[in-house]
Every structure is written in C-alpha cells, then in structure tokens.
Amino acid sequence: LLDDENPYNPLDRKYKLKKGNSSIPLFKTRLSLSSKSTLIKLTTTIFSDYDPSIRPYCQGHEQVNVTMDLAIRQLIDMNEPDQIIKLNLWIRLRWIDCLLTWNPIEYDNITDLIVPFNKVWTPDITIYDSVSQEFYGLEKFRANISYDGAINYNFPTVTEIQCQVDVTNFPFDRQMCPLQFGSWIYTGNLLDMNLENDHADLSALKENVEWGIPR
Missing domain, CATH: 2.70.170.10 (Neurotransmitter-gated ion-channel ligand-binding domain)
Incomplete structure (x- = not known):
C-alpha cells in the first residue's frame, strides 16, 4: 500500500469507490489532509505518556x-x-x-x-x-x-x-x-x-517430501 492508502481509514475507502469521478480529486485531497492531521494528533495523544517497556495495567486486573x-x-x-x-x-x-x-x-x-x-x-x-x-x-x-x-x-x-x-x-x-x-x-x-485453539492451524501447510504432519 502507498503511504496514504490506509485500509483502516474509511475516508480512503470512500475515495477509491468514487475514483472514476472527475470531480473527486479536490475532495480526496481535503480528506487526506484532514485524515493525516487527525492521525498524527491521535498518535501523539495516546503515546504522549506511554512507555512500551512497562507491562499494561487495567484497573482491577493485575494479570x-x-x-x-x-x-x-x-x-x-x-x-x-x-x-x-x-x-x-x-x-x-x-x-x-x-x-x-x-x-x-x-x-x-x-x-x-x-x-x-x-x-x-x-x-x-x-x-x-x-x-x-x-x-x-x-x-x-x-x-x-x-x-x-x-x-x-x-x-x-x-x-x-x-x-x-x-x-x-x-x-x-x-x-x-x-x-x-x-x-x-x-x-x-x-x-x-x-x-485460541487446542491444535495448530494447518490450512496453509506446505507439504514436506519426507515428513508429514497429521491434519
């Protein structure tokens, strides 16, 4: 994906559905600028006092x-x-x-x-x-x-x-x-x-010529 193609951003998806419309580019630019600005604001806010070396703690749940x-x-x-x-x-x-x-x-x-x-x-x-x-x-x-x-x-x-x-x-x-x-x-x-399951997911398993894993 390109930098401005965020699959989790509904604004980007709206643009792609209307890409054939010649009146869209200006609309898309506004959305992209707004989205990027908001994304920066969000990232800055939630990580401002965050330390990735500290184990998460949810109130009432030590574990x-x-x-x-x-x-x-x-x-x-x-x-x-x-x-x-x-x-x-x-x-x-x-x-x-x-x-x-x-x-x-x-x-x-x-x-x-x-x-x-x-x-x-x-x-x-x-x-x-x-x-x-x-x-x-x-x-x-x-x-x-x-x-x-x-x-x-x-x-x-x-x-x-x-x-x-x-x-x-x-x-x-x-x-x-x-x-x-x-x-x-x-x-x-x-x-x-x-x-999640009591067995490994083998749906994408590539076969080995000598050994097999029971499915």
Missing part, C-alpha cells in the same frame, strides 16, 4: 491475558541425528492495553492504528525448547491497535526446536515434538497465556 493462535506453514527440516526440527510458523497474539484507548468520534472515526513493533509493549513469548535465541524478525512487523485497547500482533518466524527422536519403527517412525510457549520474565499471576 495481562494473552491469547495465541499458531499456524504451521512448513516443516522445513527434521534432523534426526541432532534431534532438531525446523519449522516455519505464523504466530498471532492478542491482548488488551488499557493505556492505548480512544474515542473514534473525536478522531474522524478512526478505529485502528498500525504501529511499529517497538512502539507498544509486547509479551516476551518464547518456545522453551527452542535452540534459537529468539523469534526471528519480530522487529520487522507491525501491531494493530483497536480503539478499545485490543492489540493484534501477527508475525511469521522460522524456529528450530529440540525434539526427542524415537527410531524404534524406522523408517516408518512417528515423532512427537511438543511446542511449549511461555514468558521468560513474567510469572503466571502477571501474564496468562491462552490458546
């Missing part, structure tokens, strides 16, 4: 509830001698940050903001049995903030995980590789993780 949904995009490699499995994952995280809320009526009905990863607090989610130090490429993606404080952060990553291999039935063996996610820093009374 931050993080919901995670996991999609396995590809089983890249299963290294049996080293007992390491390499996966391409899509991870989707959701939580509430009560410090990042606003009234859309006061800001040209803007209901969502898309901001850089390091602009907001994010949970320090990791895979406990991962041989990688951290999720690769987190800083390259952006978070979506809704006016009610709901934050969605979706990102792809490639990770290598320890997997205890049992070759008793080789070459027709089946391996169980548990994925245990959690926080390194926060205890359960400060950050609670919940799974």
